[in-house]
Amino acid sequence: MPTTASSSRLPSPKPPPKLYTVRDTPSYTPGASSTAAFDQNHKHNGEIAIVIDNGSWQTRAGFSHDPSPRILCPPLVSRYRDRKALKTYTVCGYDVFADPNSRAQAKTPFDANVVSNFDQMETLLDYCFIKLGIEGGASGGIGHPLVMTEAVCNPGYNRRMMTELVFECYNAPSLVYGIDSLFSYSYNGGQNGLVVSSSNTATHLIPVLNGKGIVSMATRLNWGGSQSADYMQKLLQLKYPTFPAKLQTWQAESLMMEHCYISGGYKEEVRTYLDPEVLEEKDRVIQFPFVETIKIEKSQEELDRIAERRKESGRKLQEQAAKARLEKLIKKEQELEYYKTIQARANTDTKRDFKRLLESNDFPSEAHLAKKIKELDLTIRRARKQDIGPEEEEEGPKEFPLLEVPDEDLDEEGRKQKRHQKLMKSNHDARQRAKAEKEAEKARIAEEAQKDVESRERDLEAWVGQRRAAREALLAKVKDRQRLKAELSDRKSLASQMRMKSIANLASDTPASKKRRRGVPPPTGEGGDDDFGRNDDDWAVYRNIGTGGDEEDEEEEELNTALKSIEAQLLQFDPEFDENDTQDAQSDWSKSMLHAFLRGTRPFDVDNQAEANQFHLNIERIRVPEVVFQPAMAGVDQAGIIEIASDILLHRISNPEDRDKALKDIFLTGGNCMFQGFQERLEKELMAVLPYDCGLGVRKAKDPIGDAWRGAAQWCSKTEKDAEWKKAIVTREEYLEKGVEYLKVSSLSFLHVL
Amino acid sequence: MAPQQASQTNTVLDALDVITSHPRPFKSPSWKPAARRTKTLKQILTDATRSQTATQNNSGTSTPLPPAAMPQPIGATYSNIESAPSLHPAHTKKWCDITGLPANYTDPKTKLRYTNKEVYSAIRQLPPGAADRYLELRGANVVLK
Numbered sequence: 001m002p003t004t005a006s007s008s009r010l011p012s013p014k015p016p017p018k019l020y021t022v023r024d025t026p027s028y029t030p031g032a033s034s035t036a037a038f039d040q041n042h043k044h045n046g047e048i049a050i051v052i053d054n055g056s057w058q059t060r061a062g063f064s065h066d067p068s069p070r071i072l073c074p075p076l077v078s079r080y081r082d083r084k085a086l087k088t089y090t091v092c093g094y095d096v097f098a099d100p101n102s103r104a105q106a107k108t109p110f111d112a113n114v115v116s117n118f119d120q121m122e123t124l125l126d127y128c129f130i131k132l133g134i135e136g137g138a139s140g141g142i143g144h145p146l147v148m149t150e151a152v153c154n155p156g157y158n159r160r161m162m163t164e165l166v167f168e169c170y171n172a173p174s175l176v177y178g179i180d181s182l183f184s185y186s187y188n189g190g191q192n193g194l195v196v197s198s199s200n201t202a203t204h205l206i207p208v209l210n211g212k213g214i215v216s217m218a219t220r221l222n223w224g225g226s227q228s229a230d231y232m233q234k235l236l237q238l239k240y241p242t243f244p245a246k247l248q249t250w251q252a253e254s255l256m257m258e259h260c261y262i263s264g265g266y267k268e269e270v271r272t273y274l275d276p277e278v279l280e281e282k283d284r285v286i287q288f289p290f291v292e293t294i295k296i297e298k299s300q301e302e303l304d305r306i307a308e309r310r311k312e313s314g315r316k317l318q319e320q321a322a323k324a325r326l327e328k329l330i331k332k333e334q335e336l337e338y339y340k341t342i343q344a345r346a347n348t349d350t351k352r353d354f355k356r357l358l359e360s361n362d363f364p365s366e367a368h369l370a371k372k373i374k375e376l377d378l379t380i381r382r383a384r385k386q387d388i389g390p391e392e393e394e395e396g397p398k399e400f401p402l403l404e405v406p407d408e409d410l411d412e413e414g415r416k417q418k419r420h421q422k423l424m425k426s427n428h429d430a431r432q433r434a435k436a437e438k439e440a441e442k443a444r445i446a447e448e449a450q451k452d453v454e455s456r457e458r459d460l461e462a463w464v465g466q467r468r469a470a471r472e473a474l475l476a477k478v479k480d481r482q483r484l485k486a487e488l489s490d491r492k493s494l495a496s497q498m499r500m501k502s503i504a505n506l507a508s509d510t511p512a513s514k515k516r517r518r519g520v521p522p523p524t525g526e527g528g529d530d531d532f533g534r535n536d537d538d539w540a541v542y543r544n545i546g547t548g549g550d551e552e553d554e555e556e557e558e559l560n561t562a563l564k565s566i567e568a569q570l571l572q573f574d575p576e577f578d579e580n581d582t583q584d585a586q587s588d589w590s591k592s593m594l595h596a597f598l599r600g601t602r603p604f605d606v607d608n609q610a611e612a613n614q615f616h617l618n619i620e621r622i623r624v625p626e627v628v629f630q631p632a633m634a635g636v637d638q639a640g641i642i643e644i645a646s647d648i649l650l651h652r653i654s655n656p657e658d659r660d661k662a663l664k665d666i667f668l669t670g671g672n673c674m675f676q677g678f679q680e681r682l683e684k685e686l687m688a689v690l691p692y693d694c695g696l697g698v699r700k701a702k703d704p705i706g707d708a709w710r711g712a713a714q715w716c717s718k719t720e721k722d723a724e725w726k727k728a729i730v731t732r733e734e735y736l737e738k739g740v741e742y743l744k745v746s747s748l749s750f751l752h753v754l
Numbered sequence: 755m756a757p758q759q760a761s762q763t764n765t766v767l768d769a770l771d772v773i774t775s776h777p778r779p780f781k782s783p784s785w786k787p788a789a790r791r792t793k794t795l796k797q798i799l800t801d802a803t804r805s806q807t808a809t810q811n812n813s814g815t816s817t818p819l820p821p822a823a824m825p826q827p828i829g830a831t832y833s834n835i836e837s838a839p840s841l842h843p844a845h846t847k848k849w850c851d852i853t854g855l856p857a858n859y860t861d862p863k864t865k866l867r868y869t870n871k872e873v874y875s876a877i878r879q880l881p882p883g884a885a886d887r888y889l890e891l892r893g894a895n896v897v898l899k
Contacts, residue, residue, distance in 0.1 A: 095770040111795040118791035136779035153832045169785040219837045619854040635893020639840040
């Protein structure tokens with residue numbers, strides 16, 4: 001019966017899951033950022049500007065007449081001192097990944113979205129200008145106007161430092177700053193709208209009216225792609241605390257970019273995410289690279305031989321032990337016999353003689369003798385229940401004729417035989433008695449079983465109730481043991497402290513507290529002898545201080561078998577107890593939500609090394625990018641983008657005409673908004689908070705990452721005299737005359753006062 | 755450098771280290787960087803607030819600027835464009851710290867939110883310190899200084 005039941009419960013075989021891989025080193029192709037040939041015609045053309053989109057995730061640099069940036073690299077600078085070669089290397093961009101040493105030393109000049117380390121910034125700019133092939137203008141310096149992006153509301157200190165660097169170090173003829181997301185908006189042809197720029201370190205919302213960014217209404221949410229990647233990394237580290245490989249931040253980032261998406265309706269989707277059918281479809285299994293260690297398989301022959309050898313030695317040991325037990329039992333029986341004769345003499349002997357007899361046998365009183373006899377009787381009885389050696393095949397002579405013959409009538413040989421027969425006889429007798437005891441025990445068990453059957457037939461309900469109670473008690477016991485085990489793993493828990501106390505007590509020569517239990521006589525010995533061991537429960541202290549180990553496992557096994565037998569009985573006789581109620585079925589992996597969360601929809605094999613190196617991405621796929629909408633999820637005490645957008649659109653833009661224009665063009669840009677479903681979700685949620693029929697329009701930049709640079713390049717490639725960028729740019733002369741604080745207002749950058 | 759020493763150098767990095775090997779004609783030969791050019795964002799913002807309050811406070815002692823030369827205040831600074839805490843009641847929704855599912859309960863001992871009793875038993879068995887790291891993800895951990 002159980003076999004059919006368990007086979008029906010087995011899940012139908014599923015095809016193995018699709019595995020997604022993750023690299024163990026960052027990708028690096030040598031020469032990826034090699035210098036593009038510099039256009040000779042434009043080499044000394046001072047009209048052409050150098051455009052640098054100075055982002056915290058990627059540096060993009062090129063010339064204003066290029067269709068796309070010539071340099072794309074992470075803003076990483078690595079300064080690494082090789083002690084053997086006595087040489088310091090400085091590498092930038094993707095090149096830091098070329099060597100493990102330089103990779104370990106890679107640093108970014110950014111703190112959040114502003115530049116904080118200008119030494120590294122200078123190195124990075126050097127790298128850009130070298131790679132762009134700048135050979136210096138007529139009067140030294142870079143010889144081209146410089147257009148750079150910067151953070152929204154870049155602090156005065158950062159701008160001062162950057163301006164100083166550009167004019168003093170690179171002798172730039174002129175310089176202008178702009179905001180990356182506004183460049184991206186203008187590149188995508190925006191005039192009136194709300195720019196939602198979710199980038200690497202922050203998310204900005206900036207309204208734009210008549211082509212002019214209204215920075216006074218800009219709002220920043222301190223959450224971007226880097227924070228999301230960090231969040232992903234921490235979530236996975238907590239989800240798999242014993243994962244063999246270490247998840248690097250860049251790995252978490254690539255996992256996030258590849259697998260995360262914005263949920264259309266988060267609340268509803270997350271609720272059913274771990275349901276088997278949904279999970280089967282949405283669970284992503286990530287296989288980490290691992291080296292398989294091959295265990296040497298032993299052949300069946302070898303295994304058999306080992307098992308045989310083990311069996312043999314076990315049998316020998318058992319025989320020896322049984323023999324020793326038997327001898328001990330015989331000795332005890334003789335002792336008991338002897339004490340019984342002493343006791344019998346109490347009636348026949350005079351009081352004085354009897355007392356002397358007692359004293360000669362180390363008994364202070366008759367009561368002690370009686371106690372001794374009782375104890376012996378008990379131990380013998382107990383010993384008989386155990387197995388007394390192997391059954392002898394031939395029982396040997398049942399008669400022991402020599403025993404009746406007095407010693408005097410025997411010669412040397414006969415006496416020897418008599419001694420032997422004596423031993424044999426006591427041996428035989430002990431065996432007989434043990435057999436009888438065993439039979440009695442068997443009869444008792446049979447009787448109990450009979451009674452059980454009777455009681456069941458008499459009153460099934462009561463019987464079932466009893467069994468159920470017994471099962472509950474066993475379950476409680478198992479649970480208790482698990483709890484204790486868990487508590488012992490915590491050093492500070494009460495259970496561990498009690499254990500330490502017991503150990504300290506056992507180890508000390510003078511036990512600290514000896515609570516005398518009632519009913520237990522005081523120790524007989526005069527010296528430091530405590531009565532440890534007199535009571536069998538005393539030994540439990542050793543069990544209390546032990547943690548785990550074979551003995552514990554054995555007990556667990558016992559509990560489990562007892563539980564199984566009760567459940568089998570219940571299955572057979574209780575109509576309301578079926579397969580699904582058993583402990584096995586309850587702890588079945590397919591019922592466990594946490595199993596679904598950690599291991600997906602398939603069983604987990606602990607010994608499978610490939611599976612041990614797998615991550616399952618499920619709820620994380622929507623949980624990580626969701627933070628932009630619900631920053632409180634990741635502990636960011638700020639409003640989400642929907643709330644910010646509705647606040648800007650409904651409250652802060654006071655002119656209704658401007659508002660209506662802005663509503664029609666919600667513009668998404670920046671790498672963090674490239675998650676699938678971002679645009680739809682934003683539209684859906686904004687629709688819910690904005691007035692009905694307001695003509696809401698949401699669109700995404702054609703290239704949310706690269707359009708900022710292209711926008712800046714387009715802006716400054718206009719050659720006419722009164723182009724806007726020419727009015728906004730600060731020349732070197734102006735810088736020298738008016739100082740580092742001097743800046744002009746333009747539509748895409750802004751004057752900043754500090 | 756002796757030739758045998760040179761052979762020990764890292765050839766990969768040698769090729770990539772353009773900064774030291776390449777001439778940089780675009781750099782001003784007289785450029786001397788300031789001694790200290792590294793400030794964390796926190797320091798930058800603290801310094802900015804301090805200098806702002808300083809200019810406000812000593813306005814009487816120094817010569818006041820003519821009104822026309824005063825820069826037009828815009829008022830947006832790096833720190834004040836940060837979005838305010840959410841006021842929307844819907845955003846107080848609670849999620850399970852372990853699984854991310856909707857959470858209806860809070861464990862009184864660890865203060866972790868959880869979704870059902872299975873997760874609760876998992877919380878009970880968390881290794882020491884893990885509960886704090888979960889709370890840290892939500893910014894709800896208590897840091898003793």
